Amino acid sequence: MRRTPGRRVLNGALIYLAVIAVAWCALLPILWAVSASLKSEGELLDATPLPAHPQWSNYADVFDAIPLGRMLLNTVIYAGCVTAGQVFFCSLAGYAFARLRFPGREALFLAYLATLMVPLTVTVIPQFLLMRALGWMDTPWSMIVPGLFGSAFGTYLMRQFFQTLPTELEEAATLDGCTPWQIYWRVLLPHARPAVMVLAVLTWITVWNDFLWPLIMIQRNEYATATLGLIRLQGQYSTNWPLLMSAAILLLLPLLLLYALAQRSFVKGIAMSGLGGR
């Protein structure tokens, strides 16, 4: 109102400056790691933002130093199995909690809600003992089975979503003689794609970035995850920064790509569920 055009331009410029500064803070560590991953050890001491002679061989050397290819493949397998299991069993249970009446439903759901509060620190020791008793330590089973049949969080998320779907969808199917399974599989699940995407992406990221659980479960490199590989590399070659940064980028890159692709629904999902990475 009272502002002159000059002031408005200045204001706009300041705001853009602030926004750029924020983006820069988010990006700088990653960009600096990319830059360092392409430097030679001698060049590392120079403050140049870009390496004069990019050493792409650093990335190949990581695979010689640790079996990172194997570790990345393991992580993909673990994340894939757990994600598929979470999506299937959580949506199935979420549908039951949202739409089917069965004895004890309300009490059970309250118990599920309560368990969302339990921190990892309380359950991790007995889970470790359980895996030891089953003889699953240092095997892929310990990485896959605990998450395979769903979680309280995923079920809660899917239930909330199913409750927003109109009941008319199922009523028509019921009159046509569909069983509850057919209603779930053919009618509701196709409508639940946004929620399924959110749960799948969140689960994938959690398994991909998980550290404490693989650290206490897995010794052998052939079953190790990529996060474990990075830590082991750090222990072995703490001074070879270019190598270490290459490994860190290799660990970050797949998720950054996933984020670039699924960014919109992912951010919406986090805001919607109010939960997410631990």
Next chain:
Amino acid sequence: MSGPERGATGLLSGESAAGAEARPPAAERGRGRAGATALARRRARAGALFIAPNLAAVAVFLLFPLGFSLYLSFHSWDLFSAPRFVGMDNYRRLFTADPLFYIALRNTAVFTVLTLVPTVVISLAIAALLNRKLAGIAVFRTIAFLPLVASTVAMAVVFRFIFASDDGLLNRMLGWIGLGPVPWLTDPDWALVSLSLVTVWKSVPFATVILLAAMQGVPENLYEAAQIDGAGAFRRFRSITVPLIRGALSFVFVITIINSVQAFDQAYALTGSNGGPETGTYVLGIMLFQNAFRFYEVGYASALAWVIFAILLVLTLIQLRLSRRAEADL
């Protein structure tokens, strides 16, 4: 089928339920209700069946561990001999005989404050900034939220490089503005600050997403009305935005505290499994890990886990009460 019709057949079939099988026509008419109860029964069975695998998983990997860890916390167990009941000894040892516990408690408290305050202040400012309608704002949002997906461990390793003593990026940047090098990871006090820095970098985007989503739910006309009344941008933010996103703010508080009190990944990757230098980054998460998985003092570590749980519960309850009272004041 319309309402009254369904009621009529229901009534009929109810009266003739006993002889329904003997009289085909009545049975035919009564199918509405009998069908409905059979359907309900079938749906109940399906419901129980559908949650069974999930329920089993939650029971085995969450509920059982919860109870078992409480049981363990009253026992002494080295994983090899039989567990021995020791009553409150583990808890007594924590509070009266283990100086490391108080070091871990103090470090965790300092770390939580050093993480919580910047996370809330910075994410509030960034959310307000990103809430503006600007050309290209979607691109800036995408970049600003990027750390959401970054692995804590990988970023801690990257930050270790940035903190690296004299020629690390951070010290070099400080040098440009004439400030001396800071012993980021070699001095115990600075190491805790460094740990907080990594954690803030990682947790600000999450808090920002939550706050931004809440801000976008604030009705536009409130701002317009305030502007007509002559309220400046900062006044509008303080008197409209902040009170209306109180729920989201309170959630951000609780989640940041929960994550800070349990912090482990970043401490392990940044300064190692011993919480060094000296005891500079010896936080509760590191103490739990060492006792449980290095020293195999399973009962003692379980007691520590329950103390951590209790701390989190108390803090959450306090936060809930405070935010509720603040709401009543409005």
